[in-house]
Amino acid sequence: MSEKTRADVVISLEKRLTIVREEARNEPSATPCFIFRVPQNLRLQLSPGDDTAYIPEVVSIGPYHAGNDCLRGMDYHKTRALNSVLTRTNQPLAYYLDPMYELEQNARKCYHGEVDMTYTTFVEMMLLDGCFMLEIIRGHNTGFDQLGYSPNDPVFTIRGYNNMASLIIKDMIKLENQIPFFVLEKLFDLQESRRTSGQLAQLASAMFIKWLTGEKLEVDHLKGKFLHCLNVFQYSLLLSIGDGLEDIQLLEPSMTQSNNPTDQHEFFYSASDLIEYGIKLKRPKKVKRPFWDIKWKSNGVLEIPRIFINNRFKVVFQNLVTFEQQCRKRNQLRPVITEYVTLMDKLIKSGTDVGHLHQAGIIVHQLRSDAEVASLFNELGKLAFVDPRVTSHYTGLYQQLNEHCNRWNHWKSELKMTYFGNPWAMASLFAAIVLLFLAFFQTFYTVYPYYWPPSRY
Known part of the structure; x- marks a missing residue:
């Protein structure tokens, strides 16, 4: 490259840099x-x-x-x-x-x-x-x-x-x-x-x-x-719907760093899975509670406030999630809606999950089917990115639910649903237990005299 050509490049770039700096x-x-x-x-x-x-x-x-x-x-x-x-x-x-x-x-x-x-x-x-x-x-x-x-x-x-x-x-x-x-x-x-x-x-x-x-x-x-x-x-x-923002500060993004940033948002259980682990999905008794205020109760109850879904819901939440995503890149806004959509996308995998939430009075919708509601949240979930470095409002909730969803609780819930779900199953279980005890005592009194014969004196 000649000195003249090199000087022209320097002059051109300096002009562009001057504009940017100004x-x-x-x-x-x-x-x-x-x-x-x-x-x-x-x-x-x-x-x-x-x-x-x-x-x-x-x-x-x-x-x-x-x-x-x-x-x-x-x-x-x-x-x-x-x-x-x-x-x-x-x-x-x-x-x-x-x-x-x-x-x-x-x-x-x-x-x-x-x-x-x-x-x-x-x-x-x-x-x-x-x-x-x-x-x-x-x-x-x-x-x-x-x-x-x-x-x-x-x-x-x-x-x-x-x-x-x-x-x-x-x-x-x-x-x-x-x-x-x-x-x-x-x-x-x-x-x-x-x-x-x-x-x-x-x-x-x-x-x-x-x-x-x-x-x-x-x-x-x-x-x-x-x-x-x-x-x-x-x-x-x-x-x-609520009485205030309570513990969420919208314009002060939480940048709390997690010790385990890769797993603080990990949660893989749908609403149907939670029910299998014995968790009850309930709408809170307190009516004036924000829809995002989802809480875990120590008695095995997950409280989710009611949300109403109509054909205007998607365009509103799609724009809100996208808005929060762009603000997140500039650390301008706490992504409350994004965090909520992410959680609901995890809970709802199919129309069956929506059916459980509808039966609990949590989701009320005017769409054609429960499957359409599931598709809506899954589409919104594609837009919702939650930074793994940032502590979510639901990080503690994810941890509590993950701790509850273990093999013991699954077995206990399965036993309860199988044998205590209706009176006929309970009667059958009770009859089986009685027959088991009778068979045990019959066997015991049959075998006992053989090994320990009664004394003749």
Whole structure:
């Protein structure tokens, strides 16, 4: 290589290194990347068609799918939402637009990789998408008629189970279809003309829980800084059924190193196997208990809180698990949902296992069969990776169950199910024992005089 060619290579690389170093110095630590594209290796693990759970169906939110021609039909309704906000609050466009200019730099850095949007287009997207999402959240809490929309509106109305607004909510929780939550909070505060301090998260939480379960549940502990709507939904699920996070800290990942990192997550028993080892699967008596709060009782009972599964469950948990997997790589978030899915995937190997959990009142579902529920958890399990170096919330539970599942308990359970499962078997066992004792005594009194004859004196 000539000296001239070598110098050209050095100059070219130095220019590229300068750009990287400059970006590293300027990047604020307060706005880490947290809106991800789904990695190709995760998509490849899914069954054909399952990757559609990440792709919006009716509306694009954020830059990743903004150029999708199939979603452009909603752009008109985004403009309608902005017009409704301006009319209702009686404010000029600049009142909402100027703060978006101020947030543009930090918001852009929340996305993974380079966002191929001009400064103007990105700001316009934040304002239109943000106002559109806020109208959906407000409408599902206060009623769209209260916002000035007609009952026959094609988008801003609630009619039936799979209406347009319902499909929009489904798109709002997809990982690739997000805008930073601080953008939404800023627009919400501007509409309220005050600092609302967590009110938006409460409204969004109520909408998401109602959409998923059909129940109106209050979430009293929803506080803190949220990344985006999917992150709000995650907290809503973890808190809506329980009284609080108790011993799980979501934003402080547990990096406790295990002495035996290779076996702390090892657990190979399905629900059917546990029953064979004499373990009783029960739903806890305490109703207000988080679905992930699974506990082992010393009397041989495994308590698993109830979980409701419908046709919306998969898309929610698929996006949540993928979100946690990406945050795990950056040590940003405790993978609570991932750990729960991993445990349920271990317990459920077939429709028979689902049947046992259903009979115990643990799983309630609206799917076509128990086998379909089993397939759902097995598919989610393909996405769920739990770092063997990190102590899971269920590490202690795995150890307790493994200690219980030994040969003695298996034999004892088998004996109990075989001979004490019904009164006829018990009667047969009792009769066999009586006959055994009678035969023993008969033999004894027959043999005894031969070896120890009675004395003649």
